[in-house]
Amino acid sequence: MPASIEDVAKLAKVSISTVSRVLNRRNVVNPNTRERVEKAIRELGYRPNVFARGLMLRKSNIIGLVLPDLHGEFYSEIIRGANEKTRQLGYHLMVSAAIESDDSHDIVSAVSNQGIVDGLIAMVSETNAGIADAISTIDVPLVVLDGDVQGVRHDCVVINQNEGAAAMMAHLIKIRPGKPIIFVGGNETNLDTIDRLHAYRSAVEQAGGEVSAGDIFHLDYDYQTAFDLGVEMVGKWAKQNASVFAANDEMAAGIIDAAIDAGLSVPAQLPVVGFDDTRIAQLTRPRLTTVHVPMAIMGAAAVELLLQRIEDPKRPATKITLQSELIVRESCGASPALHQPILREIS
Amino acid sequence: MPASIEDVAKLAKVSISTVSRVLNRRNVVNPNTRERVEKAIRELGYRPNVFARGLMLRKSNIIGLVLPDLHGEFYSEIIRGANEKTRQLGYHLMVSAAIESDDSHDIVSAVSNQGIVDGLIAMVSETNAGIADAISTIDVPLVVLDGDVQGVRHDCVVINQNEGAAAMMAHLIKIRPGKPIIFVGGNETNLDTIDRLHAYRSAVEQAGGEVSAGDIFHLDYDYQTAFDLGVEMVGKWAKQNASVFAANDEMAAGIIDAAIDAGLSVPAQLPVVGFDDTRIAQLTRPRLTTVHVPMAIMGAAAVELLLQRIEDPKRPATKITLQSELIVRESCGASPALHQPILREIS
DNA sequence: CTGAAAGCGCTTACAG
DNA sequence: CTGAAAGCGCTTACAG
Numbered sequence: 044m045p046a047s048i049e050d051v052a053k054l055a056k057v058s059i060s061t062v063s064r065v066l067n068r069r070n071v072v073n074p075n076t077r078e079r080v081e082k083a084i085r086e087l088g089y090r091p092n093v094f095a096r097g098l099m100l101r102k103s104n105i106i107g108l109v110l111p112d113l114h115g116e117f118y119s120e121i122i123r124g125a126n127e128k129t130r131q132l133g134y135h136l137m138v139s140a141a142i143e144s145d146d147s148h149d150i151v152s153a154v155s156n157q158g159i160v161d162g163l164i165a166m167v168s169e170t171n172a173g174i175a176d177a178i179s180t181i182d183v184p185l186v187v188l189d190g191d192v193q194g195v196r197h198d199c200v201v202i203n204q205n206e207g208a209a210a211m212m213a214h215l216i217k218i219r220p221g222k223p224i225i226f227v228g229g230n231e232t233n234l235d236t237i238d239r240l241h242a243y244r245s246a247v248e249q250a251g252g253e254v255s256a257g258d259i260f261h262l263d264y265d266y267q268t269a270f271d272l273g274v275e276m277v278g279k280w281a282k283q284n285a286s287v288f289a290a291n292d293e294m295a296a297g298i299i300d301a302a303i304d305a306g307l308s309v310p311a312q313l314p315v316v317g318f319d320d321t322r323i324a325q326l327t328r329p330r331l332t333t334v335h336v337p338m339a340i341m342g343a344a345a346v347e348l349l350l351q352r353i354e355d356p357k358r359p360a361t362k363i364t365l366q367s368e369l370i371v372r373e374s375c376g377a378s379p380a381l382h383q384p385i386l387r388e389i390s
Numbered sequence: 391m392p393a394s395i396e397d398v399a400k401l402a403k404v405s406i407s408t409v410s411r412v413l414n415r416r417n418v419v420n421p422n423t424r425e426r427v428e429k430a431i432r433e434l435g436y437r438p439n440v441f442a443r444g445l446m447l448r449k450s451n452i453i454g455l456v457l458p459d460l461h462g463e464f465y466s467e468i469i470r471g472a473n474e475k476t477r478q479l480g481y482h483l484m485v486s487a488a489i490e491s492d493d494s495h496d497i498v499s500a501v502s503n504q505g506i507v508d509g510l511i512a513m514v515s516e517t518n519a520g521i522a523d524a525i526s527t528i529d530v531p532l533v534v535l536d537g538d539v540q541g542v543r544h545d546c547v548v549i550n551q552n553e554g555a556a557a558m559m560a561h562l563i564k565i566r567p568g569k570p571i572i573f574v575g576g577n578e579t580n581l582d583t584i585d586r587l588h589a590y591r592s593a594v595e596q597a598g599g600e601v602s603a604g605d606i607f608h609l610d611y612d613y614q615t616a617f618d619l620g621v622e623m624v625g626k627w628a629k630q631n632a633s634v635f636a637a638n639d640e641m642a643a644g645i646i647d648a649a650i651d652a653g654l655s656v657p658a659q660l661p662v663v664g665f666d667d668t669r670i671a672q673l674t675r676p677r678l679t680t681v682h683v684p685m686a687i688m689g690a691a692a693v694e695l696l697l698q699r700i701e702d703p704k705r706p707a708t709k710i711t712l713q714s715e716l717i718v719r720e721s722c723g724a725s726p727a728l729h730q731p732i733l734r735e736i737s
Numbered sequence: 738c739t740g741a742a743a744g745c746g747c748t749t750a751c752a753g
Numbered sequence: 754c755t756g757a758a759a760g761c762g763c764t765t766a767c768a769g
Contacts, residue, residue, distance in 0.1 A: 090505055093506045094442075094448075094506075097440075098445055103506070113466060113473060114470065116462075119465065122485065123487070126486065126487050130486065130489055131491070135506070136485055137483065137485075138483055138484075138485045139477065139483065140473050142478070144478070159440045266669070266672065293669075300673075300675065322613070323670070325613065326640075326670060328675060
């Protein structure tokens with residue numbers, strides 16, 4: 044049984060009020076008294092009981108992070124950024140992600156309904172996700188990542204994907220003017236895919252082209268399915284002098300590998316670009332031209348925002364927009380030197 | 391202000407004792423009464439206060455997971471496995487990882503000293519880490535991942551790396567009998583590297599070879615440093631008809647890329663193999679021959695073990711050993727068909 | 738500057 | 754089967 048505040052009080056021959064005061068550095072405690080108390084605390088190895096404290100203060104110093112998934116670098120980078128900021132600011136991080144067996148409601152309640160977190164960061168990556176409903180029922184400060192939830196007042200941090208995606212499209216169009224660009228996205232209801240596809244359409248139309256349904260594919264962000272698609276399509280795409288714009292790096296890698304297996308040279312016969320700028324982007328050969336998305340920073344920014352909200356519950360809702368950035372490597376067929384001028388043109 | 395147990399009691403016209411009883415499904419409560427109470431609970435949207443409950447029960451249903459780092463797939467897979475099992479068993483997961491600014495003591499205390507977790511899973515990956523000291527001071531049930539901590543009674547789950555590493559070495563020796571094998575490890579104090587290097591030495595000696603200091607390199611598990619080393623050494627290694635045994639997939643990828651950039655063909659002129667079987671292993675060309683390490687399972691097993699210990703504090707300390715497994719792909723120069731016979735020989 | 742006392746929201750013997 | 758009461762370990766007015 045660990046020492047309680049009463050044990051400390053007895054040892055230091057003061058009341059528990061005084062012990063509590065030195066703990067919370069409130070009103071000035073007499074230096075001598077304080078020293079006695081501190082000595083007792085040390086001797087007893089006393090640490091305040093979090094539950095008793097939480098009961099009074101209604102604060103746990105724990106924030107929750109709810110993710111739709113835990114596969115891949117994308118999410119782990121968010122956790123990494125959130126962990127760092129959380130620790131720096133003296134909080135703790137409770138992480139929860141969807142598992143196969145649960146509907147999205149469970150995920151949120153798993154971390155929030157217990158009432159133990161002081162606030163919640165939730166990533167909403169699907170438009171149709173019940174997670175949005177679930178979120179709308181929670182009653183702690185909330186920061187939404189990536190998406191938006193109707194009907195709840197909340198802060199959010201999003202990535203301006205449009206910017207990076209538009210730069211990428213401009214880049215591809217510049218390299219192969221008038222040639223088709225294939226879009227390989229994730230699920231149709233996935234918010235990131237929606238954003239990136241939107242940028243794709245705009246760019247194609249703006250360039251005077253026409254968006255063809257046959258140029259758009261919806262997969263699942265995985266290497267293997269993209270590889271399989273590539274096996275089937277890569278020859279045809281090369282014949283059209285097309286380029287491939289994949290909505291994440293893994294799918295780009297899959298398509299590149301399929302192309303190479305088919306004896307095509309990337310980028311010469313088929314430029315392929317990705318999105319996210321994960322580690323994978325530097326491991327493929329050719330190295331991936333992609334769009335950098337600051338995932339760890341997103342996690343950290345969310346934590347900061349949330350803690351500000353916890354401190355001041357009625358500050359105006361804030362939206363932080365992080366910029367994405369075109370990273371030109373080898374898989375698009377343009378030397379990095381080409382990069383600057385192009386960027387300038389579209390800005 | 392959320393509803394309290396008293397609000398429920400009033401609405402249902404019973405005492406708080408009765409409300410508490412229906413909540414905890416203790417002694418049979420009269421069905422009629424129970425129904426009244428449950429109705430009140432529903433109407434009020436009542437949820438028990440975790441802090442008050444924790445104060446009485448001394449239980450938070452939160453377990454802590456302390457990791458040395460959060461970069462890369464290795465750790466994220468552990469989190470994924472732990473998250474799944476934790477949720478299945480009705481617990482919550484608090485994650486904490488080292489950040490640059492702290493000494494290892496901070497990491498552990500960040501999650502355990504608050505006294506809020508019911509138990510702790512800690513990964514110890516360095517022999518010299520102060521984290522071991524820090525861990526020895528904690529007073530909740532503990533499961534150690536990968537390493538071992540002196541002087542504390544604890545359960546642990548480890549990977550039998552020796553098995554996979556030995557199989558890999560036998561495989562390499564079989565392919566190029568009598569030729570040198572280069573070992574590229576992580577830090578010298580890293581437990582995984584120590585294990586893998588040990589298997590390396592044994593295998594070389596057992597094959598009648600001699601371990602040469604010049605064949606052993608200690609890097610940092612990163613792609614880039616391995617690539618740099620490769621740039622420098624790859625030609626020499628190829629001339630010696632050597633093979634390269636890297637202690638993780640990323641470094642193997644770095645060396646492969648360096649070899650290819652140098653105009654060498656992998657595996658024909660330089661077989662290179664990895665360790666861990668992360669996603670990267672399937673993205674490299676040639677695909678990596680590597681050793682599969684069940685990371686997610688390790689995370690899940692640790693959670694299970696911890697919860698068993700929490701339930702029964704005096705059960706004997708248990709050690710779970712998970713097997714690693716040689717995965718033959720392309721980068722070693724042996725067709726998978728060769729795989730089975732070789733495995734049989736060494737077993 | 739310090740102490741006695743109330744109260745946070747629960748659980749759990751103890752009576753009835 | 755149900756209620757009154759004590760107690761978990763804190764914080765915080767309120768007096769002094």
